[in-house]
Amino acid sequence: MKKIEYVLPSEIEKRSFEIIERELLEQGIKIPDEQKPVTMRVIHTSADFEYAETMCYSANAIEIAKKLIASGADIVTDTNMAKAGINKKALEKFGGQVHCFMADDDVAAEAKARSVTRATISMERASRLGKPVIFALGNAPTAMISLYEMMEKKEFVPPFVIGVPVGFVNVVAAKELFLHSNVPYIINKGRKGGSNIAAAICNALLYELGVRS
Amino acid sequence: MKKIEYVLPSEIEKRSFEIIERELLEQGIKIPDEQKPVTMRVIHTSADFEYAETMCYSANAIEIAKKLIASGADIVTDTNMAKAGINKKALEKFGGQVHCFMADDDVAAEAKARSVTRATISMERASRLGKPVIFALGNAPTAMISLYEMMEKKEFVPPFVIGVPVGFVNVVAAKELFLHSNVPYIINKGRKGGSNIAAAICNALLYELGVRS
Numbered sequence: 001m002k003k004i005e006y007v008l009p010s011e012i013e014k015r016s017f018e019i020i021e022r023e024l025l026e027q028g029i030k031i032p033d034e035q036k037p038v039t040m041r042v043i044h045t046s047a048d049f050e051y052a053e054t055m056c057y058s059a060n061a062i063e064i065a066k067k068l069i070a071s072g073a074d075i076v077t078d079t080n081m082a083k084a085g086i087n088k089k090a091l092e093k094f095g096g097q098v099h100c101f102m103a104d105d106d107v108a109a110e111a112k113a114r115s116v117t118r119a120t121i122s123m124e125r126a127s128r129l130g131k132p133v134i135f136a137l138g139n140a141p142t143a144m145i146s147l148y149e150m151m152e153k154k155e156f157v158p159p160f161v162i163g164v165p166v167g168f169v170n171v172v173a174a175k176e177l178f179l180h181s182n183v184p185y186i187i188n189k190g191r192k193g194g195s196n197i198a199a200a201i202c203n204a205l206l207y208e209l210g211v212r213s
Numbered sequence: 214m215k216k217i218e219y220v221l222p223s224e225i226e227k228r229s230f231e232i233i234e235r236e237l238l239e240q241g242i243k244i245p246d247e248q249k250p251v252t253m254r255v256i257h258t259s260a261d262f263e264y265a266e267t268m269c270y271s272a273n274a275i276e277i278a279k280k281l282i283a284s285g286a287d288i289v290t291d292t293n294m295a296k297a298g299i300n301k302k303a304l305e306k307f308g309g310q311v312h313c314f315m316a317d318d319d320v321a322a323e324a325k326a327r328s329v330t331r332a333t334i335s336m337e338r339a340s341r342l343g344k345p346v347i348f349a350l351g352n353a354p355t356a357m358i359s360l361y362e363m364m365e366k367k368e369f370v371p372p373f374v375i376g377v378p379v380g381f382v383n384v385v386a387a388k389e390l391f392l393h394s395n396v397p398y399i400i401n402k403g404r405k406g407g408s409n410i411a412a413a414i415c416n417a418l419l420y421e422l423g424v425r426s
Contacts, residue, residue, distance in 0.1 A: 004358055004386045009330055012354075016381040047379050047404035048261065081409065084297035117222055141225075145217060166260050168229040173217045191260035196294065196409045 016044055024052060034062045038186065041204035045196050054189045056179060064184045065134060065160050065205050072096055073132040073159065075202055077195070078119060078143040082136055085199025090211040101125045102140075119143040127156040136162040138198030141174035148177045161185045162201050164193030229257055237265060247275045251399065254417035258409050267402045269392060277397045278347060278373050278418050285309050286345040286372065288415055290408070291332060291356040295349055298412025303424040314338045315353075332356035340369040349375040351411030354387035361390045374398045375414050377406030 007015065020043050024031065029052045031039050042051045058064075072095030077083045083100040091098060101107050101122035111118045119142040126133055127150060135158050137143045144163055150156040163178050163185055165171050175187050186201055220228065233256050237244065242265045244252050255264045271277075285308030290296045296313040304311060314320050314335035324331045332355040339346055340363060348371050350356045357376055363369040376391050376398055378384050388400050399414055 004383055004390075007382055009332075009353075009355060012380070012382045019381040044381075045379065046259075046407065047381065047384075079298075081294055081298040081412065085292075085294040085408070119222075140222075142222060166258065167225070168232040168257075168260065169220055169225045170217055171260075177217075194259060194407075194409050195298070196407050199294065 013044070020044060023049065027052075029053070037208050038062065038201055038204040041200045041207075042188075042197055045200040046194075048192070050192065051188060051197075054192065056185070056187045056189055058183075058185045061160075061184055061186050062205070062208070065162075065186070066209055068132050068134055068160055069094055069096060069205055070209055071132070073134050074099060074129055075134045075136050076100070076122075076126040076129075077198060078102055078122065078137045078165075079139045079195045079198075082138045082195035082198040085196060086136070086202045087206055087212070090203075090206040090209075093211050094209070099126065099129070117142045117146070120146040123147045123150065127158075132159045134160045134162065134202070136198040136202050138162075138164050138166065138193055138195040141165045141167065141170040144174040144178065145170070148174075148181070151181065151183070158183055161187070162198055163187040164197045164201065166193040166197075167191060226257070233257060236262065240265075242266070250421050251275065251414055251417040254413045254420075255401075255410055258413035259407075261405070263405065264401060264410075267405065269398070269400045269402055271396070271398045274373075274397055274399050275418070275421070278375075278399070279422055281345050281347055281373055282307055282309060282418055283422060284345070286347050287312060287342055288347045288349050289313070289335075289339040289342075290411060291315055291335065291350045291378075292352045292408045292411075294408035295351045295411040295415075298409060299349070299415045300419055300425070303416075303419040303422075306424050307422070312339065312342070330355045330359070333359040336360045336363065340371075345372045347373045347375065347415070349411040349415050351375075351377050351379065351406055351408040354378045354380065354383040357387040357391065358383070361387075361394070364394065364396070371396055374400070375411055376400040377410045377414065379406040379410075380404060 020040050039055045074096050075098045077100045080100050083098050086098050107118050107121045111121045119140045123146040163175050178185050233253050252268045287309050288311045290313045293313050296311050299311050320331050320334045324334045332353045336359040391398050
């Protein structure tokens with residue numbers, strides 16, 4: 001077998017972040033200090049340095065998101081994959097839970113009955129949780145659009161939106177809506193994103209609060 | 214609200230693939246026909262055209278993987294996130310199941326007792342499932358290395374490896390091991406990959422077999 005240096009799993013992440021930091025420096029990319037843990041974890045999860053140029057943060061986004069989590073906010077995702085990737089034990093320490101309503105049978109039934117998308121029903125359910133919610137949307141532009149429509153109708157204002165759907169149809173436009181809103185956000189401009197990116201952002205915020213598991 | 218054209222969720226995927234196909238053509242990238250459904254779904258899930266240049270397939274890889282699935286093979290992942298992303302209902306139609314042993318309490322206990330990684334224990338458990346297994350590894354280079362070590366010791370030969378871990382430490386080297394082996398594989402060379410990519414490859418294979426849910 002070709003010699004591969006054995007690196008403890010616990011050591012791999014540390015070394016990875018050192019490599020990311022060095023390569024950002026070599027590429028002359030400067031990320032504001034408070035955004036670094038989030039953007040770097042996104043690069044860590046994708047090995048894609050393009051995120052260093054496209055991640056957008058509203059004013060004091062990190063601070064606002066951390067305060068929400070610390071005060072027990074829930075997280076609502078638009079895929080079970082993002083839900084699976086979020087460190088739920090860490091969130092539970094602050095009293096928060098992760099929800100994904102998209103694959104629930106009764107959501108599908110209601111969507112069909114009302115001729116709307118499952119994303120629309122899921123966002124409506126999230127708005128009725130009765131506590132602050134961070135939306136972590138890594139898949140469905142329709143979820144972001146539904147959320148925006150609720151704001152337009154003054155039915156609901158999301159406390160925080162992590163907007164990183166991925167794709168080729170309506171994704172760029174859905175993100176633009178929020179870039180020009182007053183909602184606190186972390187958004188990746190352009191086509192890229194994904195459930196893994198949404199989860200990575202949530203975990204970076206949790207780890208910034210000093211919890212790992 | 215800025216006008217966003219409403220596109221049915223069912224229509225979004227079709228349109229996305231048309232856009233991907235057109236842009237590959239514009240960029241002069243030619244993907245062999247049999248590999249197209251897999252590589253294009255990877256691009257669809259990441260919005261990253263770099264995969265068109267780095268995805269590697271052993272001879273007849275797609276055919277071999279499809280035959281394994283059709284004959285009831287299980288899929289073993291190295292994250293619960295990849296497991297969450299795979300269309301399990303589609304796999305069940307052929308008699309297969311998706312497993313991820315990484316987060317099991319007894320796996321952690323055995324890894325600790327034997328001073329090895331959880332990935333090593335997980336791969337050992339997968340090797341004892343008593344039926345053909347497709348390994349879909351999107352996270353841990355240690356899982357790929359453990360699997361390779363079992364081959365070297367002639368303890369086990371994996372029937373098929375989807376090798377797409379992501380990252381900066383040992384990832385490139387772990388993939389290289391299999392690129393030079395006799396095991397049938399789909400591997401993304403280089404640093405990129407992820408749980409989402411592993412799941413997308415599995416789903417592309419399932420959908421090529423004509424099942425969607």
